[in-house]
Amino acid sequence: MDIRQLRENIRNFRLDDGDLGSQGYTRVLLQLFGYTGHGKSSFINSCMYVLEEGENFKEHAEARETDYGLTMVRNAYPLTDVITMVDNRGCSKMNDFERAEVYAQLGNFIPIGERVEWKDKFSDLMKAIENTELEPNFSDFIVPIFVYSVRHQISAGEKEDVKTFMENCVKMTGIVPIIVLTFKTKGDYLEIEKRFRLMGAETVIAIENYTPESHIKTLGRTTDILMVIDSALRNVRFRLEQPRNPKRERIERKKFMYNYIYQIELHREREKPEREKPEREKHERERMRVQLQQIQHLQESQRRSDCAIL
Ligand SMILES: Nc1nc2c(ncn2[C@@H]2O[C@H](COP(=O)(O)OP(=O)(O)OP(=O)(O)O)[C@@H](O)[C@H]2O)c(=O)[nH]1
Ligand SMILES: [Mg+2]
Structure with a gap:
């Protein structure tokens, strides 16, 4: 598809243009997950950059290499009036609490703008979930996106975690997470793509994020990033073809x-x-x-x- 067409489709995406209308949904939430430092925040900056004209790169979400993870607060970044991206807290190595908290973020039970604490007691997490009942959010259509850098090799532990995460995403959202492979030019992305596909991934797109150091827009790089958003919207459209509540x-x-x-x-x-x-x-x-x-x-x-x- 022509790149201008791709961009326009995203900018003009509406939830109510299918036969059954929006069915009560008002916003598409592209929820980013992945280990620390794999490029989630950079992917948000890249998505915003490719939808803008010109080459004035802005760092909307702070992105940096750290030892323990940079993004702590679950922040939202609107891409259009309808599409918003959420930068969830990344985890280094998942224990039971971190896994539970990942699902709490996925299910939209941690308020946006709130610091994500890896709880060490499940009762604390239960209380946090109960608190969201004060302002329950029904109207976000959640699309999970899993960000993984091809600089890494998937370990056996990660493989199990990611496979289970993908299965649980389907149970919670009806969507197999879109796999975004970052650092495309820094590793064997074809091999990593194959491994994700064997784990059950439906859509795997390798990209090179735009960063403050490297932001000359090229056709291939821009197209790859737009394709991720386009693929998310195709999933939403498909799900809205069926009656939803x-x-x-x-x-x-x-x-x-x-x-x-x-x-x-x-x-x-x-x-x-x-x-x-x-x-x-x-x-x-x-x-x-x-x-x-x-x-x-x-x-x-x-x-x-x-x-x-x-
Ligand atoms: N060359 C290159 N650098 C990247 C790419 N993606 C991210 N980076 C760099 O990698 C570092 C970490 O990226 P972040 O976007 O902060 O990673 P994150 O997943 O948000 O990390 P946490 O917030 O700590 O979980 C930054 O210095 C980015 O500039 C990429 O595709 N290519
Ligand atoms: Mg981050």
Whole structure:
């Protein structure tokens, strides 16, 4: 597709131009995930840059090489009136808490603009999720994007993590994350692409981010970056061809989240010797079980009222 056409399609994208309309969604949220330093913030800058005219590169999201990760706050960057990118906190090596927090970000349960803390207690994470009920967000259409630098080799541990992440993205959003391979010219991106495809990726696009040091716009580099946004929008359009219910989909995400936390907690409890289980943790577990039940009831009653309408 002609590059001008590609750019115009993105700029003019609307959620309500399909046969079923927007179905209650008002915004597309391109959610970025990936390990620290793999180029998430730089990818946001690149996307904004390719949609602008001229070659005046601006660093909207701060991007830098660090030891422990630079982006801590979950910030949003509007690309158009309809499309917004979210720079989620990257993680170095995922433990159970970090994994749970990744899904909390994916499910939109961590407010935008808030610092993401890797919680060391699941009950804290549950409270943070409950707090989002004050202003529940139903209207964001979430598209997961996973950013991976081809300077790295995928380790066995990462492979498991990424594979599970991709499967859970489908459960939570109905979309297989788009894989963006950064540092295209700094490694064997064809080999890494093959590995992601074997893990179940549907779309893998290798790009070279524009950075303050290197921002002369070239056709190939610009096209690659626009193709990622275009691919995300094609996923949204495809999903909107089917009847959707944003409220119910949020409940499903929340249910997934609670279940996920509950299962990990249960597993951890089983691993512990009996005498190390303090009474308080048993209460926490019971509380989670009750919350899970409440969500299931909520869903059941919603299903019944839907049947009544039909
Ligand atoms: N040459 C080149 N440099 C890149 C590319 N992507 C990112 N960089 C550089 O890599 C460094 C880290 O990039 P960031 O965008 O900050 O990475 P991040 O994933 O946001 O990292 P955290 O916020 O720490 O999780 C910066 O110095 C970028 O300029 C790329 O595709 N090519
Ligand atoms: Mg960052």
